[in-house]
Amino acid sequence: GQSLEQPSEVTAVEGAIVQINCTYQTSGFYGLSWYQQHDGGAPTFLSYNGLDGLEETGRFSSFLSRSDSYGYLLLQELQMKDSASYFCAVRGDDKIIFGKGTRLHILP
Amino acid sequence: GAVVSQHPSWVICKSGTSVKIECRSLDFQATTMFWYRQFPKQSLMLMATSNEGSKATYEQGVEKDKFLINHASLTLSTLTVTSAHPEDSSFYICSARDDSSSSYNEQFFGPGTRLTVL
Numbered sequence: 001g002q003s004l005e006q007p008s009e010v011t012a013v014e015g016a017i018v019q020i021n022c023t024y025q026t027s028g029f030y031g032l033s034w035y036q037q038h039d040g041g042a043p044t045f046l047s048y049n050g051l052d053g054l055e056e057t058g059r060f061s062s063f064l065s066r067s068d069s070y071g072y073l074l075l076q077e078l079q080m081k082d083s084a085s086y087f088c089a090v091r092g093d094d095k096i097i098f099g100k101g102t103r104l105h106i107l108p
Numbered sequence: 109g110a111v112v113s114q115h116p117s118w119v120i121c122k123s124g125t126s127v128k129i130e131c132r133s134l135d136f137q138a139t140t141m142f143w144y145r146q147f148p149k150q151s152l153m154l155m156a157t158s159n160e161g162s163k164a165t166y167e168q169g170v171e172k173d174k175f176l177i178n179h180a181s182l183t184l185s186t187l188t189v190t191s192a193h194p195e196d197s198s199f200y201i202c203s204a205r206d207d208s209s210s211s212y213n214e215q216f217f218g219p220g221t222r223l224t225v226l
Contacts (some may be wrong), residue, residue, distance in 0.1 A: 042220045096154075
């Protein structure tokens with residue numbers, strides 16, 4: 001079977017840095033992705049890691065360690081608009097499975 | 109950029125009726141589309157993988173006779189919720205993979221359809 005674990009909620013202050021962790025257990029693994037979803041909206045793709053290491057895209061970075069079945073999403077210089085749910089997703093076989101999501105609350 | 113549309117964006121229907129939801133890739137071809145269901149404050153649950161020209165692949169626990177999927181062209185997949193009941197009320201989201209993209213892992217999501225069954 002496949003399972004992904006990520007914290008249900010994280011709170012941080014505007015301008016700060018926050019890290020959202022994700023651990024996974026899958027029968028096949030072809031990469032870890034991160035998606036952002038605002039309330040009432042559809043998910044939007046943020047990043048993808050197929051190999052170990054750090055991928056940086058602007059204020060967002062994502063990390064993967066395949067040996068540890070672990071990854072994280074790092075958000076820097078937090079802005080109020082970053083308040084959303086963040087999902088890690090693993091591609092196994094021919095489909096992508098999503099974690100339960102982490103609700104990010106940002107305080108002014 | 110790749111855009112996926114869904115229609116309708118919301119629908120309210122009576123129990124026992126059928127509802128059809130369309131998912132279109134507007135500026136790319138998609139041999140494969142995915143249908144998800146999301147309950148409030150929960151994750152996206154994959155319902156089925158829709159393949160153009162062939163039968164959809166349903167996830168375990170999803171009734172194929174209740175959730176009919178048709179992927180008749182490279183830009184259109186439809187999900188029909190047959191004999192809908194209040195427990196089918198949910199946010200239904202489709203996604204598509206761009207056939208021409210080298211990034212196998214990026215899916216483009218539609219804006220979702222909120223179904224309320226009275």
